[in-house]
Amino acid sequence: MSIxxxxxxxxxxxxxxxxxxxxxxxxxxxYGGRIAFRVSDGGVTIARADGDEDPIIETFLGFLAADIKAHPQAIKALSPELAARIASLTDDMAVNLDDEIGGDAAL
Structure with a gap:
């Protein structure tokens, strides 16, 4: 039984x-805690925002999902030339996916 x-x-x-x-x-x-507001067709829900959630990324991923659903024909593989160009531009870059992303971001 829920309250x-x-x-x-x-x-x-x-x-x-x-x-x-x-x-x-x-x-x-x-005090100092974070909460997340999630807006959907059914209304708004509020939940505790755990430390790993990023509202910017969640919003962007939601946008991508909606766009892919609306325009599946627009999804295309990278050409071999473009893939090679991207690889050449990023070859010398060290990337740690666990690093914090710097700068300000706002919804």
């Missing part, structure tokens, strides 16, 4: 709101 919590919060002129205490407790977040 439903409904709380109402007012949005300020600056677009800010307070996450009610009962919701923060249910999500297991406190």
């Amino acid at each position: 439903t919590i409904e709380e109402i919060s007012t949005i300020t002129a600056k677009g800010q709101t307070t996450v009610p205490k009962a919701v923060r407790q249910a999500l297991g977040v406190d």
Whole structure:
């Protein structure tokens, strides 16, 4: 049996709101914690944002998925020439996929 919590919060002129205490407790977040808003056709859900999630990447991947679904005929393999050119431009680059990406990014 699940428990439903409904709380109402007012949005300020600056677009800010307070996450009610009962919701923060249910999500297991406190001061400095992060939450994720997920908007879909069915409405909005709020979840605790675990450290590995990146809203920019999630938004981009969602865009790609929708575009591929809408235009599957546009997916084409790289030409051998383009693949070789990309390889030649990146041959001397050391890449660590676990490194942080620097710079500012905003939705």
